[in-house]
Amino acid sequence: MALPPPDPQFVLRGTNAAIHTLHFSCGGQEPDVPILFSGSENGFVHVWNLKTHRVDAALDGHGRRSVYCVDTMGSKDRLLSQGRDQRICLWDLAEGRTSVTDSVFTENVGFCRCSLLKVAQGRWLMAMAAKALEEVQVLELPSKMSVCTLKPEVGAKLGMPMCLKLWQLSCGSQPLLLAGYEDGSVVLWNLSMRKALSQLVCHPEPVMSLDFDSEKAKGISGSSEKVLSIWSLNEQQNLQVYKTQKLVNAGISDIAIRPDKKILATAGWDHRIRIFGWKKMKPLAVLDFHTATVHCVSFSDHKNPGERLLAAGSKDHRISIWSIYTQT
Amino acid sequence: SCFIPGGLDCSISFVSHVLGKVCIHGRQKELLSVLVPCLTDLTKSDCIWQRICWQLVEGVPDRWMEAVVLGFVQRAPGADVLSRLLGNLVVKNKKAQFVVTQKMLLLQYCHTTAVLQNLLGYLSLDSLRRALLIKVLQELLETWGSSSAVKHSPPEQQLYISKAILICLSHLKEPETESCRQELLTSMMEGVKCHLDSSLPQIRRLGMIVAESISLKINTDGPVLKFQYEEDDETRELKSLLVQTPPCCVVPGLPDDDRNEKADAAPPVVLESNQKSQPAAAVMPDEESDAELDSDDDLIPYDMSEDKELKTKAPVYIRECIEVLTSSEDVDKWEATVKALESLVRKNPAATREVSVELAKILLHLEEKTCVEGFVELRQRAQVAVLTTDPVPVAKYLTSQFYSLNYSLRQRMDILDVLVLAAQELSYPKSHGKTKHSGAQKPCIQLLPESDSSKDWRRIVDERIKSKTRRFATGQSQVELVSGPNKFSSVAGHFFFPLIQHFDRPLTTFDLLGEDHFVLGRLVHTLAVLMYLAVNTVAVTTMGKALLEFVWALRFHTDSYVRQGLLSCISSVLLGVPTERLLEDMTEEILEAQSWLG
Numbered sequence: 001m002a003l004p005p006p007d008p009q010f011v012l013r014g015t016n017a018a019i020h021t022l023h024f025s026c027g028g029q030e031p032d033v034p035i036l037f038s039g040s041e042n043g044f045v046h047v048w049n050l051k052t053h054r055v056d057a058a059l060d061g062h063g064r065r066s067v068y069c070v071d072t073m074g075s076k077d078r079l080l081s082q083g084r085d086q087r088i089c090l091w092d093l094a095e096g097r098t099s100v101t102d103s104v105f106t107e108n109v110g111f112c113r114c115s116l117l118k119v120a121q122g123r124w125l126m127a128m129a130a131k132a133l134e135e136v137q138v139l140e141l142p143s144k145m146s147v148c149t150l151k152p153e154v155g156a157k158l159g160m161p162m163c164l165k166l167w168q169l170s171c172g173s174q175p176l177l178l179a180g181y182e183d184g185s186v187v188l189w190n191l192s193m194r195k196a197l198s199q200l201v202c203h204p205e206p207v208m209s210l211d212f213d214s215e216k217a218k219g220i221s222g223s224s225e226k227v228l229s230i231w232s233l234n235e236q237q238n239l240q241v242y243k244t245q246k247l248v249n250a251g252i253s254d255i256a257i258r259p260d261k262k263i264l265a266t267a268g269w270d271h272r273i274r275i276f277g278w279k280k281m282k283p284l285a286v287l288d289f290h291t292a293t294v295h296c297v298s299f300s301d302h303k304n305p306g307e308r309l310l311a312a313g314s315k316d317h318r319i320s321i322w323s324i325y326t327q328t
Numbered sequence: 329s330c331f332i333p334g335g336l337d338c339s340i341s342f343v344s345h346v347l348g349k350v351c352i353h354g355r356q357k358e359l360l361s362v363l364v365p366c367l368t369d370l371t372k373s374d375c376i377w378q379r380i381c382w383q384l385v386e387g388v389p390d391r392w393m394e395a396v397v398l399g400f401v402q403r404a405p406g407a408d409v410l411s412r413l414l415g416n417l418v419v420k421n422k423k424a425q426f427v428v429t430q431k432m433l434l435l436q437y438c439h440t441t442a443v444l445q446n447l448l449g450y451l452s453l454d455s456l457r458r459a460l461l462i463k464v465l466q467e468l469l470e471t472w473g474s475s476s477a478v479k480h481s482p483p484e485q486q487l488y489i490s491k492a493i494l495i496c497l498s499h500l501k502e503p504e505t506e507s508c509r510q511e512l513l514t515s516m517m518e519g520v521k522c523h524l525d526s527s528l529p530q531i532r533r534l535g536m537i538v539a540e541s542i543s544l545k546i547n548t549d550g551p552v553l554k555f556q557y558e559e560d561d562e563t564r565e566l567k568s569l570l571v572q573t574p575p576c577c578v579v580p581g582l583p584d585d586d587r588n589e590k591a592d593a594a595p596p597v598v599l600e601s602n603q604k605s606q607p608a609a610a611v612m613p614d615e616e617s618d619a620e621l622d623s624d625d626d627l628i629p630y631d632m633s634e635d636k637e638l639k640t641k642a643p644v645y646i647r648e649c650i651e652v653l654t655s656s657e658d659v660d661k662w663e664a665t666v667k668a669l670e671s672l673v674r675k676n677p678a679a680t681r682e683v684s685v686e687l688a689k690i691l692l693h694l695e696e697k698t699c700v701e702g703f704v705e706l707r708q709r710a711q712v713a714v715l716t717t718d719p720v721p722v723a724k725y726l727t728s729q730f731y732s733l734n735y736s737l738r739q740r741m742d743i744l745d746v747l748v749l750a751a752q753e754l755s756y757p758k759s760h761g762k763t764k765h766s767g768a769q770k771p772c773i774q775l776l777p778e779s780d781s782s783k784d785w786r787r788i789v790d791e792r793i794k795s796k797t798r799r800f801a802t803g804q805s806q807v808e809l810v811s812g813p814n815k816f817s818s819v820a821g822h823f824f825f826p827l828i829q830h831f832d833r834p835l836t837t838f839d840l841l842g843e844d845h846f847v848l849g850r851l852v853h854t855l856a857v858l859m860y861l862a863v864n865t866v867a868v869t870t871m872g873k874a875l876l877e878f879v880w881a882l883r884f885h886t887d888s889y890v891r892q893g894l895l896s897c898i899s900s901v902l903l904g905v906p907t908e909r910l911l912e913d914m915t916e917e918i919l920e921a922q923s924w925l926g
Contacts, residue, residue: 002628002629002630002631002632003630003631004630004631005630005631005632006630248635248636248637249637249638262627263627270638271638272635277627282627282629283629283632284627284628284629284630285629285630285632286630286632286634286635288634288635325627
């Protein structure tokens with residue numbers, strides 16, 4: 001007899017706007033407080049204290065335009081946020097400050113979340129959608145130097161990039177970029193050669209979100225239809241479809257694989273969060289709490305496995321925090 | 329005379345005479361049931377016997393030829409057999425030609441499809457006879473296309489002629505089709521028009537099928553005519569006539585070779601497809617067994633039985649329904665509203681009465697936005713519900729719209745259907761067992777508005793009688809059926825009279841007495857039903873009188889569907905109006921009707 005799905009551990013309210021992006025920063029040592037960053041449609045980035053469950057700070061850096069991506073660079077004091085005002089802001093949050101130290105003007109009016117990758121101590125690569133329709137630009141941070149611009153070949157008709165993921169097999173090896181496009185295909189780019197290594201048509205509709213497991217060389221992507229597509233990368237760096245997973249209701253906004261690569265979570269347009277086992281895509285749970293479409297899911301980076309959390313932000317102005325499958 | 333082996337000469341004219349005489353006396357069955365199989369076997373491969381057979385039938389005198397030919401055509405097991413037995417009789421003998429090409433096809437229609445196949449196949453099998461086949465097809469098409477034939481001949485005959493046409497088409501070869509393409513096209517266009525004009529659905533369908541088949545034949549490449557109609561056994565049978573099946577036995581001769589080759593080609597294709605499906609089925613089980621062998625994770629799934637597809641909620645208020653139906657962009661909500669509307673209307677009669685006319689207007693104009701199953705029925709039931717909840721204003725609205733400009737025929741007929749269904753519902757008492765509506769349904773109390781004293785005296789009298797009579801036995805007590813007042817009585821007039829009012833006033837888009845006689849037919853039938861349902865109501869006499877006058881005005885209408893309706897009107901009047909009223913108030917009309925019917 002299967003147990004009914006668990007309730008959220010707690011629910012964060014108070015943003016008064018739809019939440020589009022979440023990011024945990026819980027890896028710090030005591031007395032550091034575990035933090036959750038959330039970006040909302042009203043342009044604020046809220047810094048949630050996960051001990052008191054209250055907002056510690058509300059950062060207003062995007063002119064009240066929706067914030068759709070937040071990420072940290074190394075520690076919780078260095079925050080990056082991306083908004084619909086065509087800007088990516090770098091924040092300094094140490095010692096209670098809330099100031100924007102730098103910003104990048106992307107000239108891109110889309111919704112594509114940028115992707116960060118640490119390549120060396122103090123050096124980051126950031127991939128983002130560029131001004132031209134089909135292009136992806138990679139910058140080095142904090143110097144803001146352009147590393148390369150990835151242009152698909154003429155006539156490829158990929159449409160705009162929808163989601164990006166920078167990764168490297170191990171520290172120091174070649175950085176590669178996986179990009180999901182509007183025509184439903186996922187392309188693997190080699191940054192140094194500025195060339196597309198492989199392209200795979202995963203969905204008939206735009207790719208809404210993707211995530212990649214570099215250890216197993218397997219990735220997953222979701223779209224506006226009822227199917228999740230799981231694909232793998234073989235030795236020749238070619239993408240091939242591994243399997244597909246059918247869903248009950250159509251529409252996926254976000255996918256996240258837990259850092260220990262055991263489970264993954266999907267945020268659905270049907271207001272539900274679905275948990276699958278990553279090894280064989282075994283459906284594990286359906287978390288039905290939100291009353292509007294769930295925009296984002298994120299796993300925490302707690303050092304202690306028992307404290308790991310899953311957060312989901314939705315259009316109904318709530319962030320639900322779940323503690324699920326923490327024993328493995 | 330003919331030759332037989334051994335060089336002997338003989339004449340079989342005597343046998344022909346006997347054959348003819350026996351057939352004309354009506355003994356075809358006994359004689360031919362023996363003769364035909366015999367001859368079939370003998371002529372199978374023996375040319376001499378074939379010639380003997382031909383001599384036999386050619387020798388039959390003209391006055392008996394018809395009976396013999398008829399018998400042979402009916403008895404022969406196939407067109408090829410008939411060809412062997414009769415040879416070119418139809419070409420050589422005028423009487424036989426008349427029987428085969430005219431009498432059996434155009435003047436009679438009692439023969440089965442198999443007989444038709446025999447006959448027309450026989451005509452197609454020899455080059456000398458093919459000219460007759462073309463001639464036959466032309467004459468059949470002429471009959472098929474003549475509007476008077478379509479109007480006045482019985483449906484069975486029309487079916488027969490259609491079958492004959494289809495079989496002829498199936499026998500036509502390319503060069504022949506080319507040469508008479510123009511004629512086929514012209515006759516098809518004329519014929520289609522007459523058929524589609526008819527009020528009987530069967531005739532329309534026949535017209536559609538034949539036209540489609542002709543179009544298919546003459547336009548082998550390029551767009552063909554395609555009608556929409558319901559498929560059933562008859563249409564499938566008709567369509568199957570277009571395809572020639574190969575003969576059961578192998579017969580030497582050129583035309584048959586084509587058919588045999590086609591028959592050979594068909595089986596290998598079937599085998600191939602069977603083989604392909606086999607390997608595909610074999611691959612699947614392997615993949616699944618692989619998956620089972622992997623060690624399972626130690627992650628235990630939670631209960632996911634609540635995970636179902638999302639459903640949009642239907643509105644719960646009538647005014648909300650109106651809003652959704654008129655202005656909502658959300659198609660899911662629109663669909664849910666359409667499905668829930670009828671029950672909402674019935675559950676909230678008071679709320680419906682406030683907006684009844686508006687709702688009726690919306691429903692009348694409601695178009696199918698998404699692919700809802702049973703949309704037409706849902707809309708109709710909602711309309712009936714609205715009409716029964718608030719009969720007078722809605723009936724007024726619907727009957728006035730019936731005669732207004734710019735409605736399609738379909739919408740006008742929908743109005744008639746809704747009126748009839750609502751009238752039926754209103755006139756039948758609510759059966760016991762249904763939910764009681766508070767107050768409105770109690771019989772007796774509603775009809776007698778006076779106080780309880782009237783009931784009291786009855787009760788007192790009953791008791792007194794009961795106490796004073798000795799009962800020997802009480803019969804089985806019967807449950808009295810709950811009776812309710814006939815709700816239709818107060819509104820019957822509102823349904824009936826507006827419909828009858830303007831039938832002779834033509835509008836620019838709607839002319840009941842002219843082109844739209846189909847709607848007139850439906851109107852007449854509707855009036856008959858309304859009349860019948862108005863039995864025992866107060867207005868029934870006036871209705872009856874008006875209806876008889878209406879019938880009198882239309883009694884010579886050309887469309888048979890309309891005349892059928894008029895007859896049913898008269899029957900309704902006779903059934904509905906009580907006899908005394910009939911004789912007193914409507915003597916004139918009754919006498920007139922009597923004289924017309926008689």
